[in-house]
Amino acid sequence: MAAKKKNTEPIKHSLIPEHKKLSEKEKKELLEKHGISVYELPNILASDPALRGMDVKPGDIIRIKRKSPTAGVTYAYRGVVNG
Amino acid sequence: MEEEKYVYKFIDSIKFGVLSPKLIKKMASAKVVTPELYDKEGYPVDGGLMDTRLGVIDPGLKCRTCGSKLKECPGHFGYIELARPVIHVKFIPVIMTILQSSCRDCGRILIPKNKIEKYKQLFDQVENEYGASERRKKIKEVISGLKSVNKCPHCGAKQQKITIEKPTTILENEKRLSPIEIRSRLERVPDSDCEVFGLNTKVVRPEWMVLTVMPIPPVTTRPSITLESGERSEDDLTHKLGDIVRINQRLFENINAGAPEIIIEDLWDLLQYHITTYIDNSIAQLPPARHRSGQPLKTLTERLKSKEGRIRHNLAGKRTNFSARTVISPDPMIKLNEVGVPKVIAMNLTVPERITSWNEKYLRAFVERGPENYPGANYVVRPDGKRKKITDETKEQILEELQPGYIVERHLMDGDIAVFNRQPSLHRMSMMCHRVKVLPDKTFRLNPAVCHPYNADFDGDEMNLHIPQTEEARAEAEILMEVQTQLISPRYGLSVIGCVQDAISGNYLLTKEGTEMSYKEAVELLVGVGVEDISRLPKKEKVTGKEVFSALLPKDFNFTGKSREKSGPDAEVVIKNGKLKSGVMDKANLGEGQGLMLRNLHKKYGPAETIDILGKMFRLGIKYLLKHGFTVAISDTDLPPKAREKIEETMDAAYAEVNNLILQFNQGRLEAFPGRSVQETLELKILEVLNKARNRAGEIVEENANWSHTIVMTRSGSRGNIINLAQMAACVGQQAMRGKRIEKGYFERTLSCFEPRDLSAPSRGFIRNGFKDGLKPAEFFFMGMTGRDSLMDTALRTPKSGYLYRRLANAMQDLRVEYDYTVRDARGQIVQFRYGEDGIDVSKSENGRINVRKVLESIS
Numbered sequence: 001m002a003a004k005k006k007n008t009e010p011i012k013h014s015l016i017p018e019h020k021k022l023s024e025k026e027k028k029e030l031l032e033k034h035g036i037s038v039y040e041l042p043n044i045l046a047s048d049p050a051l052r053g054m055d056v057k058p059g060d061i062i063r064i065k066r067k068s069p070t071a072g073v074t075y076a077y078r079g080v081v082n083g
Numbered sequence: 084m085e086e087e088k089y090v091y092k093f094i095d096s097i098k099f100g101v102l103s104p105k106l107i108k109k110m111a112s113a114k115v116v117t118p119e120l121y122d123k124e125g126y127p128v129d130g131g132l133m134d135t136r137l138g139v140i141d142p143g144l145k146c147r148t149c150g151s152k153l154k155e156c157p158g159h160f161g162y163i164e165l166a167r168p169v170i171h172v173k174f175i176p177v178i179m180t181i182l183q184s185s186c187r188d189c190g191r192i193l194i195p196k197n198k199i200e201k202y203k204q205l206f207d208q209v210e211n212e213y214g215a216s217e218r219r220k221k222i223k224e225v226i227s228g229l230k231s232v233n234k235c236p237h238c239g240a241k242q243q244k245i246t247i248e249k250p251t252t253i254l255e256n257e258k259r260l261s262p263i264e265i266r267s268r269l270e271r272v273p274d275s276d277c278e279v280f281g282l283n284t285k286v287v288r289p290e291w292m293v294l295t296v297m298p299i300p301p302v303t304t305r306p307s308i309t310l311e312s313g314e315r316s317e318d319d320l321t322h323k324l325g326d327i328v329r330i331n332q333r334l335f336e337n338i339n340a341g342a343p344e345i346i347i348e349d350l351w352d353l354l355q356y357h358i359t360t361y362i363d364n365s366i367a368q369l370p371p372a373r374h375r376s377g378q379p380l381k382t383l384t385e386r387l388k389s390k391e392g393r394i395r396h397n398l399a400g401k402r403t404n405f406s407a408r409t410v411i412s413p414d415p416m417i418k419l420n421e422v423g424v425p426k427v428i429a430m431n432l433t434v435p436e437r438i439t440s441w442n443e444k445y446l447r448a449f450v451e452r453g454p455e456n457y458p459g460a461n462y463v464v465r466p467d468g469k470r471k472k473i474t475d476e477t478k479e480q481i482l483e484e485l486q487p488g489y490i491v492e493r494h495l496m497d498g499d500i501a502v503f504n505r506q507p508s509l510h511r512m513s514m515m516c517h518r519v520k521v522l523p524d525k526t527f528r529l530n531p532a533v534c535h536p537y538n539a540d541f542d543g544d545e546m547n548l549h550i551p552q553t554e555e556a557r558a559e560a561e562i563l564m565e566v567q568t569q570l571i572s573p574r575y576g577l578s579v580i581g582c583v584q585d586a587i588s589g590n591y592l593l594t595k596e597g598t599e600m601s602y603k604e605a606v607e608l609l610v611g612v613g614v615e616d617i618s619r620l621p622k623k624e625k626v627t628g629k630e631v632f633s634a635l636l637p638k639d640f641n642f643t644g645k646s647r648e649k650s651g652p653d654a655e656v657v658i659k660n661g662k663l664k665s666g667v668m669d670k671a672n673l674g675e676g677q678g679l680m681l682r683n684l685h686k687k688y689g690p691a692e693t694i695d696i697l698g699k700m701f702r703l704g705i706k707y708l709l710k711h712g713f714t715v716a717i718s719d720t721d722l723p724p725k726a727r728e729k730i731e732e733t734m735d736a737a738y739a740e741v742n743n744l745i746l747q748f749n750q751g752r753l754e755a756f757p758g759r760s761v762q763e764t765l766e767l768k769i770l771e772v773l774n775k776a777r778n779r780a781g782e783i784v785e786e787n788a789n790w791s792h793t794i795v796m797t798r799s800g801s802r803g804n805i806i807n808l809a810q811m812a813a814c815v816g817q818q819a820m821r822g823k824r825i826e827k828g829y830f831e832r833t834l835s836c837f838e839p840r841d842l843s844a845p846s847r848g849f850i851r852n853g854f855k856d857g858l859k860p861a862e863f864f865f866m867g868m869t870g871r872d873s874l875m876d877t878a879l880r881t882p883k884s885g886y887l888y889r890r891l892a893n894a895m896q897d898l899r900v901e902y903d904y905t906v907r908d909a910r911g912q913i914v915q916f917r918y919g920e921d922g923i924d925v926s927k928s929e930n931g932r933i934n935v936r937k938v939l940e941s942i943s
Contacts, residue, residue, distance in 0.1 A: 033903070034913070035903075036911070036913070039212055039213075040907075040911050040913055041913055042912070042913060042914070068920040068921070070919055070920050070921040070923070070931070071917070071919075071920040071921035074916070074917065074920040074921075075916065076916055077916060
């Protein structure tokens with residue numbers, strides 16, 4: 001039943017951390033802070049299930065909010081690539 | 084100066100390419116035309132493989148190219164002109180892809196004209212974004228799609244199917260392509276198309292992969308050996324080259340004489356075979372070329388490849404001078420940062436010292452003693468770099484010419500700097516700098532407290548010692564690597580060095596509530612340990628153990644913590660103003676990698692002080708134990724009759740319960756756990772009951788065992804735990820294999836002495852007896868089973884986990900924390916956005932945490 005309609009909703013699950021696309025301004029700030037280009041970031045595929053329902057294109061940056069055993073909450077950044 | 088004659092060059096870049104026939108001829112200094120090596124007089128033949136223009140290996144001869152003698156001439160390349168072209172085996176895959184994806188007529192790549200530029204741009208873009216290796220992958224991807232194109236988009240010619248018959252035959256439509264044909268096709272590929280294949284035509288033209296001339300390596304790379312009988316034995320490469328030259332000459336003669344095509348082709352194939360095996364003699368489809376004795380020749384590829392090859396054996400596997408290796412043994416009376424070096428080794432390892440006007444007398448004395456008398460010297464180095472061995476004959480003369488500027492290589496002495504190491508070096512603490520202490524006998528001695536960072540024990544372990552030879556190296560080792568600087572582990576932020584074994588037992592007994600001794604005894608103890616300042620000991624008739632221990636602590640040291648004791652007066656460790664007020668010193672505070680006491684000492688008083696205190700604590704522990712006496716006996720496992728009765732009762736009760744469970748199971752009354760079958764439920768329940776019973780037995784043992792040294796060891800944490808004692812005194816417990824009770828053996832039973840399908844405790848490996856009472860035969864057998872199983876398990880797991888660790892270490896070796904706290908690899912790719920996600924340098928923390936309150940208190 002549910003499989004009939006193509007699911008465009010992002011997956012909601014306690015084990016999937018929050019993924020957020022950075023705005024152009026935030027993106028610039030991040031890249032300037034570390035003095036890098038998008039290519040120095042770890043990658044995430046545009047087809048990654050966690051990005052489902054999000055309007056992303058290669059070159060965007062995704063911020064992932066994670067729970068960390070050492071720091072409580074940490075943010076990781078991923079550069080979107082084709083695939 | 085002497086050095087001025089050398090020209091120093093710095094490598095700016097390295098370019099890899101394929102040698103062109105032109106270049107081969109250009110760099111050659113001789114053309115080889117004859118397979119003969121020497122003439123009748125034993126003199127190298129001109130135009131032969133040992134031609135003196137290719138370098139010299141005989142003493143007395145001069146190189147005709149550079150004019151230098153043996154050992155000075157580096158050797159020079161030669162070349163031979165091949166009668167017919169021959170394919171280079173190592174380039175077969177490249178040749179194949181080019182043939183398959185270029186036109187057989189016009190030589191253009193099988194991509195339409197307008198698309199070529201587009202692909203080139205795509206490759207450039209990929210390289211920019213992901214690097215050169217990704218570009219290579221992309222090229223492969225594009226090229227592999229061209230094999231199926233069967234019409235040339237440039238000239239419209241129909242393409243044929245090209246296959247390979249290993250190792251070196253290339254077929255087109257089942258018909259053989261000769262190397263001449265292959266070469267002419269490769270020649271036709273234009274430079275611009277080569278670029279799409281990923282070839283830089285300035286250094287690689289595809290036709291160069293088919294050889295028309297071949298370089299002959301210098302004689303110096305294939306020296307012949309003169310046997311004792313005076314006979315010469317040539318190198319494998321020379322043999323192989325001789326074959327090549329011989330066949331090549333025959334081929335020339337046959338072609339010139341107009342011999343039939345079949346004969347020429349046979350010789351050509353033979354030439355191909357010889358050149359192929361000259362390059363690589365371990366190709367699967369080709370029979371290896373052999374010596375007359377039958378052993379395969381070692382040709383070019385074999386020289387480089389695999390573990391015994393040039394790369395792994397000679398380049399990666401360098402051996403080092405000024406190092407020593409021997410068995411290690413413990414010596415708690417030397418300092419933690421010392422290493423005991425056997426005198427024989429000390430007389431072999433040397434430290435170079437330069438003579439100046441200030442130390443001339445001091446160094447002269449070493450030379451006078453010579454190599455045979457201990458603090459002597461083995462060599463003297465003159466200012467011009469000549470080394471002279473000191474012997475009884477040369478001594479007089481050396482002493483005469485000795486003057487400032489000379490370097491004396493004197494024997495190793497107390498206090499010299501040495502780097503000590505034990506493999507596997509998984510840690511930075513696996514290589515630490517120690518001070519030398521020359522001792523008699525033949526083993527390296529180390530303080531047992533530093534066993535932990537090296538992961539060493541004394542069951543036959545060997546360790547390596549290296550002696551730095553320059554002031555810079557010594558300073559670096561001392562500042563960066565000395566034992567005290569490695570005290571705090573970067574893994575968990577606690578001391579990796581602490582008390583072990585008897586040192587913990589001793590300190591436990593000493594600092595336990597109620598330990599007392601006379602003032603005199605205490606002083607004797609402390610002096611024996613190396614304490615000079617006795618004023619810290621209160622002047623009383625009787626002093627407590629805690630007061631003795633406190634004499635080691637700094638006057639203003641404050642600390643609160645916990646001991647392993649759960650309750651009682653010794654549970655809370657309180658140190659105030661350098662006095663141990665309460666609490667017992669056990670593993671929780673003295674142990675390696677545990678407790679904050681050592682960590683706090685290090686933070687407040689620094690590495691040198693801490694290592695000193697640590698050494699004294701260690702010695703205090705063992706000295707006290709020596710005085711106190713320490714032994715274990717079988718009677719340690721004695722239990723009062725009442726306790727034994729109690730244990731019997733619990734065992735009987737457990738057995739009854741197990742039987743009851745089995746009965747329920749057999750009657751089908753047992754209810755399964757969710758997600759489990761009834762059998763699994765039964766097993767789980769039985770295991771639970773039996774484990775409970777064993778633990779109960781353990782508790783009874785703990786409550787009732789007489790106070791003994793066995794108990795002291797378990798309480799202090801120096802060795803063993805209460806379960807070990809319970810296994811000896813009361814009950815060994817369930818033997819498990821793969822987390823289950825034992826079920827292997829005969830059909831439906833474990834051993835023939837049990838009934839089939841017997842699920843009871845004893846038939847499935849429960850050992851009711853303790854080691855002291857002795858095991859029943861079946862119990863003993865079960866124990867043997869699990870013992871063997873665990874032995875196998877550890878023997879198999881150690882190399883596996885070692886390899887896993889190695890892979891991790893290699894993958895992460897060049898990660899580093901940048902100034903913005905991000906962790907990046909060598910290319911600048913970000914791995915973590917904050918080191919460890921919290922940015923804490925663990926070696927500067929306390930067990931990975933930062934105690935903010937303490938920081939605040941220290942500021943205000």
